[in-house]
Amino acid sequence: MNGINADIEIRLKQRAGEKSSKLKLMDVFYAELGCLKRIAAGFGLSASDGEDVLQDVSIKVLERSGENRTHQEYIRWLTKVTINRCLTEHRRRRSYYRQTHEILKRRAETKTKPNRTDEKVINAEELEIVRQSMQKLDDSLLGPVVLRYFCDLNSKEVGEILGLKASTVRSRLREARLILAKRLLERGVGP
Amino acid sequence: MEKSCEKIEEMLVDYADGQLSTRDSKKVAEHLEKCEHCRKILGALHKSLELTGVIWADGLAETKDIRAPIPLKHRKIPWSGYAAGAACIILLLTTSIVWRALIRPAEKEINFADIERSITEAGNAARLLAATELLAEYPDAQTIVKQQYRYIVETYPETTAANKAKLKIQ
Numbered sequence: 297m298n299g300i301n302a303d304i305e306i307r308l309k310q311r312a313g314e315k316s317s318k319l320k321l322m323d324v325f326y327a328e329l330g331c332l333k334r335i336a337a338g339f340g341l342s343a344s345d346g347e348d349v350l351q352d353v354s355i356k357v358l359e360r361s362g363e364n365r366t367h368q369e370y371i372r373w374l375t376k377v378t379i380n381r382c383l384t385e386h387r388r389r390r391s392y393y394r395q396t397h398e399i400l401k402r403r404a405e406t407k408t409k410p411n412r413t414d415e416k417v418i419n420a421e422e423l424e425i426v427r428q429s430m431q432k433l434d435d436s437l438l439g440p441v442v443l444r445y446f447c448d449l450n451s452k453e454v455g456e457i458l459g460l461k462a463s464t465v466r467s468r469l470r471e472a473r474l475i476l477a478k479r480l481l482e483r484g485v486g487p
Numbered sequence: 488m489e490k491s492c493e494k495i496e497e498m499l500v501d502y503a504d505g506q507l508s509t510r511d512s513k514k515v516a517e518h519l520e521k522c523e524h525c526r527k528i529l530g531a532l533h534k535s536l537e538l539t540g541v542i543w544a545d546g547l548a549e550t551k552d553i554r555a556p557i558p559l560k561h562r563k564i565p566w567s568g569y570a571a572g573a574a575c576i577i578l579l580l581t582t583s584i585v586w587r588a589l590i591r592p593a594e595k596e597i598n599f600a601d602i603e604r605s606i607t608e609a610g611n612a613a614r615l616l617a618a619t620e621l622l623a624e625y626p627d628a629q630t631i632v633k634q635q636y637r638y639i640v641e642t643y644p645e646t647t648a649a650n651k652a653k654l655k656i657q
Contacts, residue, residue, distance in 0.1 A: 326555065333553055337546035343553050351556040392542065399545045406548065418541055426538040445536060446543045470500040476539065477531035485531070 321361045324370040325354060331447065332378045338442035339382035340392030340430060349381045375457045379443070383435050392431045396424040422485050429479045437472035440465050491518065495525050503532045605645075612648035615639050619652070 325332075332353065336346035356377050365373065400420055433441070443454045444465070451465040458465070495518045501507045502515045519526050619635040622628050639652040 329555060333550040334547060336553070337550040338543055340542065340546055343549045346550050347553045347556070350553065354556040394542075394545060394549075399542065402545055402548065403541065418538070422534065423538050423541060426535055427542055429535075430539060430542065441539075442543075445539070466501070466506075470497065473500045473503075473532055473535070474496070474528070476535035477528055480531045480535055481527060485534070 320367075321357050321363075321365075321370055322354075324367065325357045325374060328371055328374055332374065334447055335375065335378050335442060336382055338446040339379075339386050339438065340394075341382060341385055342393065345385050349378065349385060352381055353378050372457050375443075376459075379439050379457070383439065386435065386438065392427050394427075396420050396427060399423065399427075419485075421483075422480065425480055425483050425485065426476060429476050433472060433475065437468050437475070440468045441472045444469055492522060492525055495519075495522070496528060499525065499529055499532060503529060503536075608643045609646045609648070612639050612643035612646040612652075615643075616648040616652060619655075623655075 329350070332350060333346065336349055341349065353374065357374070360373070397420060400418060400423065403418070430438070439458055440454050440460075443449045443457060444451065449457070451462040451469070454460070455462045455465045460468075495515055498507060498511055498515050502512060507515065519529065615635065616639055619632055619639070622635065623632045633656065636652040636655050639646075640649045640656070643649050
């Protein structure tokens, strides 16, 4: 009798565990939504493309909600799925579509006057070169750059998300940064 | 570009990010003092990252408009529930139709011909009543007058004239 009760108890606990993990993954998704939006922005997606990406990610969250993972693993998985989805959009070359003059105009509109005096003047031509360079940057380089410099993760964390060694991440970051810098220099833009 | 520049270039990104050891950092700094080429690269590294930040910030401002996705659930369609609901609706409709047919008395529909007939009858009865009342003024015609009143009551029972004729008979 005790054995049967114990068995029932275990099953109930398993069921409760399943339910709580389902809730947890969706909770983590909503909690990390700001970070995921940041990734979409880092890949230069439009608001509508970003929305599509996050919708797809939320569906994947539902599909995977039965899995038992730690909070950190959930975050890593969410980031990875979002990056892969963003890369798919990037391959369609719809990323970094915003025109330079629009970026500068919006920037001028949103910045407050006291800050503007302290800021360096952004040259439209230089910005355009970097925008085009980002658009052409290889997938393998873009992901690490966005995560390292826009999402403020270190090389180890980037490696864990992308399934790379920290040293590989560092070498890709070096490569990407030098490509961007040299394109500026090639176009005659000095420091 | 000198051979030493190639080695320094490899370290420049980490130097710019402040990721180098003190020893390597010092080595790069010493090289930069005498090498304009590497100084330019370092400057371009800073500038490109700064400009990339501008692009990212612009993208981030746009992502604020992104609505939180409402996950589409892959739900199983509860066919048995739908079938039970449909059966209930059909049963209710059938019962309602049968009840209306059997229990509820059929309402007589009024059509134009009936209305016309009622008006004609009322008119005829009124004319007959008026004529009878004129006749009633003659004392010799009282028997005929009574017969006329009865005729109005029997022939046009639902008219106002028939009601008045009833009163005359009484």
